[in-house]
Amino acid sequence: MAIRKIRVIGDPCLNKVCKPVVKMTQNMKDLIEDMFDTMYEAKGVGLAAPQVGILRRICVVDVMDGEPVVLINPELVETSGEQTEDEGCLSVPGKVAEVTRPDYVLVRSLDMDMNPVTYEGQGLRARAILHEMDHLEGVLYGERANEPYRDLEDEDLEEEE
Secondary structure (H helix, E strand, O other): OOOOOOOOOOOHHHHOOOEOOOOOOHHHHHHHHHHHHHHHHOOOOEEEHHHHOOOEOEEEEOOOOOOOEEEEEEEEEEEEOOEEEEEOOOOOOOEEEEEEEOOEEEEEEEOOOOOEEEEEEEOHHHHHHHHHHHHHOOOOHHHOEOOOOEEHHHHHHHHHO
16 A cells, blocks of 8 residues: 655654544554555564554554454453563664563454454564554653663674674
8 A cells, every 4th residue: 555654763753652543444444554564665573553653552563473463452461471582663773672571462452343352472473562562652662671772783793793
Protein backbone atom coordinates (compact mmCIF):
# COMPACT_ATOMS: atom_id res chain seq x y z
CA MET A 1 0.00 0.00 0.00
CA ALA A 2 2.09 2.92 1.28
CA ILE A 3 5.32 3.49 3.15
CA ARG A 4 4.83 5.92 6.01
CA LYS A 5 7.41 8.15 7.63
CA ILE A 6 8.85 6.62 10.79
CA ARG A 7 9.07 9.07 13.68
CA VAL A 8 12.44 9.15 15.44
CA ILE A 9 13.57 9.77 18.98
CA GLY A 10 12.81 13.36 19.99
CA ASP A 11 9.43 13.35 18.26
CA PRO A 12 6.81 14.04 20.99
CA CYS A 13 4.44 11.49 19.42
CA LEU A 14 6.73 8.69 20.69
CA ASN A 15 6.25 9.69 24.32
CA LYS A 16 2.45 9.78 24.42
CA VAL A 17 0.02 7.14 25.65
CA CYS A 18 -2.15 5.88 22.78
CA LYS A 19 -5.94 5.79 22.71
CA PRO A 20 -7.86 2.51 22.31
CA VAL A 21 -9.34 1.54 18.97
CA VAL A 22 -13.14 1.50 19.41
CA LYS A 23 -14.19 0.71 15.85
CA MET A 24 -12.46 -0.87 12.86
CA THR A 25 -12.72 1.47 9.89
CA GLN A 26 -11.26 1.32 6.40
CA ASN A 27 -8.75 3.95 7.50
CA MET A 28 -7.62 1.68 10.35
CA LYS A 29 -7.29 -1.30 7.96
CA ASP A 30 -5.25 0.86 5.57
CA LEU A 31 -3.07 1.99 8.48
CA ILE A 32 -2.35 -1.62 9.48
CA GLU A 33 -1.44 -2.58 5.92
CA ASP A 34 0.79 0.51 5.65
CA MET A 35 2.43 -0.39 8.97
CA PHE A 36 3.39 -3.84 7.67
CA ASP A 37 4.71 -2.32 4.42
CA THR A 38 6.68 0.32 6.34
CA MET A 39 8.10 -2.25 8.78
CA TYR A 40 9.21 -4.59 5.98
CA GLU A 41 10.72 -1.73 3.95
CA ALA A 42 12.74 -0.64 7.03
CA LYS A 43 13.75 -4.27 7.76
CA GLY A 44 12.18 -4.24 11.21
CA VAL A 45 10.36 -6.98 13.14
CA GLY A 46 7.71 -4.74 14.70
CA LEU A 47 6.07 -1.36 14.39
CA ALA A 48 3.59 0.53 16.55
CA ALA A 49 1.12 3.15 15.35
CA PRO A 50 2.78 6.06 17.23
CA GLN A 51 5.97 5.34 15.28
CA VAL A 52 4.10 6.51 12.18
CA GLY A 53 2.41 9.38 14.01
CA ILE A 54 -0.94 7.74 14.88
CA LEU A 55 -1.82 7.67 18.59
CA ARG A 56 -3.89 4.46 18.55
CA ARG A 57 -3.28 1.16 20.34
CA ILE A 58 -2.20 -0.83 17.27
CA CYS A 59 1.05 -2.63 16.59
CA VAL A 60 2.28 -5.21 14.12
CA VAL A 61 4.94 -7.87 14.68
CA ASP A 62 6.62 -10.26 12.27
CA VAL A 63 9.75 -12.05 13.48
CA MET A 64 9.73 -14.16 10.29
CA ASP A 65 8.39 -17.25 12.07
CA GLY A 66 5.47 -17.57 9.65
CA GLU A 67 2.99 -15.89 11.99
CA PRO A 68 2.79 -12.10 11.56
CA VAL A 69 0.42 -10.61 14.13
CA VAL A 70 -1.70 -7.49 14.45
CA LEU A 71 -2.30 -6.37 18.03
CA ILE A 72 -5.24 -4.05 18.60
CA ASN A 73 -5.72 -2.79 22.18
CA PRO A 74 -3.31 -5.46 23.48
CA GLU A 75 -3.24 -6.40 27.16
CA LEU A 76 -0.53 -8.35 28.90
CA VAL A 77 -1.96 -11.52 30.48
CA GLU A 78 1.12 -13.45 31.58
CA THR A 79 4.91 -13.40 31.41
CA SER A 80 7.60 -15.78 32.60
CA GLY A 81 11.31 -16.36 32.38
CA GLU A 82 13.93 -13.82 31.47
CA GLN A 83 16.12 -12.97 28.49
CA THR A 84 18.78 -10.30 28.10
CA GLU A 85 19.71 -9.25 24.58
CA ASP A 86 20.63 -6.24 22.52
CA GLU A 87 17.56 -4.43 21.28
CA GLY A 88 17.14 -1.83 18.57
CA CYS A 89 14.25 0.24 17.25
CA LEU A 90 13.26 1.80 13.95
CA SER A 91 12.60 5.03 15.90
CA VAL A 92 16.13 5.01 17.37
CA PRO A 93 18.16 4.44 14.20
CA GLY A 94 21.74 3.24 14.42
CA LYS A 95 21.59 2.49 18.15
CA VAL A 96 21.26 -0.61 20.34
CA ALA A 97 21.18 -1.30 24.07
CA GLU A 98 20.99 -4.37 26.26
CA VAL A 99 17.46 -4.92 27.62
CA THR A 100 16.17 -7.62 29.97
CA ARG A 101 12.62 -8.75 29.22
CA PRO A 102 10.47 -11.80 29.95
CA ASP A 103 11.24 -14.82 27.74
CA TYR A 104 7.55 -15.78 27.42
CA VAL A 105 4.47 -13.62 26.96
CA LEU A 106 0.72 -14.23 26.65
CA VAL A 107 -1.24 -11.27 25.27
CA ARG A 108 -4.97 -10.68 24.83
CA SER A 109 -5.86 -8.50 21.86
CA LEU A 110 -8.44 -7.84 19.17
CA ASP A 111 -8.12 -9.03 15.58
CA MET A 112 -8.95 -7.03 12.43
CA ASP A 113 -12.65 -7.88 12.90
CA MET A 114 -12.50 -6.63 16.51
CA ASN A 115 -12.87 -10.19 17.87
CA PRO A 116 -10.88 -11.18 20.98
CA VAL A 117 -7.76 -13.27 20.33
CA THR A 118 -4.73 -14.35 22.33
CA TYR A 119 -1.12 -14.60 21.17
CA GLU A 120 1.82 -16.32 22.77
CA GLY A 121 5.44 -15.52 22.17
CA GLN A 122 8.79 -16.80 23.29
CA GLY A 123 12.29 -15.47 22.71
CA LEU A 124 12.45 -12.85 19.95
CA ARG A 125 8.68 -12.96 19.42
CA ALA A 126 8.07 -12.16 23.12
CA ARG A 127 10.69 -9.40 23.02
CA ALA A 128 9.16 -7.83 19.89
CA ILE A 129 5.60 -7.94 21.26
CA LEU A 130 6.64 -6.32 24.55
CA HIS A 131 8.78 -3.72 22.76
CA GLU A 132 5.86 -2.69 20.53
CA MET A 133 3.39 -2.67 23.44
CA ASP A 134 5.78 -0.28 25.25
CA HIS A 135 5.41 2.15 22.32
CA LEU A 136 1.66 2.25 22.99
CA GLU A 137 2.46 3.57 26.49
CA GLY A 138 4.94 6.17 25.20
CA VAL A 139 7.96 4.15 26.38
CA LEU A 140 11.12 3.75 24.28
CA TYR A 141 13.36 0.76 24.93
CA GLY A 142 16.15 2.97 26.25
CA GLU A 143 14.03 3.56 29.36
CA ARG A 144 14.19 -0.19 30.06
CA ALA A 145 17.80 -0.68 29.00
CA ASN A 146 20.52 -1.95 31.32
CA GLU A 147 22.95 0.56 29.74
CA PRO A 148 22.98 3.71 27.60
CA TYR A 149 22.36 3.43 23.85
CA ARG A 150 25.42 2.28 21.89
CA ASP A 151 26.28 3.23 18.30
CA LEU A 152 25.98 0.30 15.91
CA GLU A 153 28.46 2.00 13.59
CA ASP A 154 31.17 1.96 16.29
CA GLU A 155 30.63 -1.77 16.89
CA ASP A 156 30.87 -2.50 13.15
CA LEU A 157 34.25 -0.75 13.08
CA GLU A 158 35.52 -2.80 16.04
CA GLU A 159 34.63 -6.05 14.27
CA GLU A 160 36.69 -5.05 11.21
CA GLU A 161 39.89 -4.39 13.21
